[in-house]
Amino acid sequence: MKTFLIIIGALLFLFVGAQIYFYKSSNNIEGYQYDVLTSFEGFEVRKYEASLFTTVKLDTDKYKQASGKGFSILGGYIFGKNGRQERMSMTSPVAMTLADKMTMSFLVPQGLTKKNLPKPDNINIKFLEVPEKKMAAITFSGWASDAKIKKYKEQLIQLLDKNNIKYTSNFSVLGYNPPYELFFRRNEIVVELD
Template identity: 30%
Template sequence: MAVEEPSYTLVRTFPDFELRRYPTYAVAETEVAGPFDEAGNQAFRILAGYIFGDNRAKAKIEMTAPVSQRPAMSEGERIEMTAPVVQRPASGTEGASFVVSFIMPDRFTLDTLPEPSDPRVRLREEPGKLMAVRRYSGRWTEKSYRENETRLLRAVDDVGLKPLAAPVYARYNSPFSLWFMRRNEVMVEVAETATNP
């Protein structure tokens, strides 16, 4: 079944990633603590409740893709990227917190989205940005994500782009999809430069 995805403009294609410009869009998100591989499942139940009617209007909201996951940090906090390009807690992700987001359908704004009943669900506007994006298939594991995150960050560095925030993990398929047919992406916001259109 086709689901809505956020629109973007393809700026440029590189061998290991695409450079995409995303407009502003609304998200419903929640923060969960726990290992990387379990955070998405914990958060999915909370966010699915919101879109399936656990909101003040009892309204159902259609599912979109992707579901994104990023390390939790202060709102608006930016991370300076340095070498090496691999970024993760020294002891893995035990004790870590992640923010998991559902992108809201394009027909909604923050003013028209129903108010969540669950206080763990936050509604927020994601500002437009320039993103370097690496697409891959396979299982939803931290190992697979980290390998692709490393490849993306190295490729971004190799072409002289500067990451502005922690990478984001994006999943496009349902848990019932065959693992080898799953579409996954690792995305990182990059700075605008004179050579970016």
Template identity: 30%
Template sequence: MLSTITSIIGQVVDSALSIVGIRSGTEEPAHTSRRLTDRVEIRTYGPRIAAETTVAAGEEAARNEGFRRLAGYIFGRNHRDDKIAMTAPVSQGIRGGSGDKIAMTAPVAQATQATDVGEGYVIKFFMPSECTMATLPTPDDDRVRLTEVPGETVAVLSFTGDRGPAAVALRSEELLETLRAKGIEVTGDVAAWFYDPPWTLPFRRRNEVVVPVNA
């Protein structure tokens, strides 16, 4: 009983903190960084594992549907049938009823990909650094897959406020224009990364547009 009460209190505190953009206990993928301009930085990430799903829908609808599928996986819809309680969307602590735990990490990533039903969006949750392909449970939903993301160097532009399609498109073009001006070769497509839940105050949100570049 005491542990249940403590867990509930923790959930309430984490949810309250997330309103003002405080991401309590949320792991981010390890990386190195150097500043390119006052708005853009270059980051290098090592190999990671992601749970991902492709959704053939509009940008925001795909984000919502993809989040539901992936949240279902880490909250127990997997071959171990873990009963895992969510502490707060996006910035979350997970409790596994069977003893197996999968913690939420930031960011949630979104990128476009062609599908057999037209253009879709790939939504990813990056798995905690201690997880391996051997230790992660298999998703029950066959639309969710575990993938190994190779190490990469990316250019990143961070912004706050609106993160709808128009805002993401505007920031993406700003990032690409900066890289063109600096003579840096882009080697992939722009993706959007989101670190905070929808109820975070807009001016406290951390959003990013990211694109692979030639190291």
């Protein structure tokens, strides 16, 4: 029994250590740059830099289905399924539009442009240049799901209406953590402002 408890304790120690390592490592990943313009109770208004994204449109509005399929396609591209079999750095966050047909987007690492990116093997992958824009963001923790996304989108709408902030219908969910990070997960609902 004592040996069993020692083994369980050692495994638990290794698991917690790995999660802390993963968390610290993900903080070093290149991210979608923004400045906070105003902090309100419950949300922020931010100005995001003009950026380039790889995108793929998905035939669903269900988060779990779209995230699995989209990550497989875009992850494949950055991990070498491209004309040069070139690997690229992972960036953060993974963005998904909230629409009847979701679009998943990965930020293109700095230094790469439409001209020097390798050609995707998958013809459904497109490159999208996004101009500088203002967005409102609400943050939530844990694993994203359709229910949580709906809840926080509604909360953000209520907060924007309460503060008389005009917004568009362009809502997205942002996920900041890789799937193997089980703790300290961060997600956001963002919307482009008028």
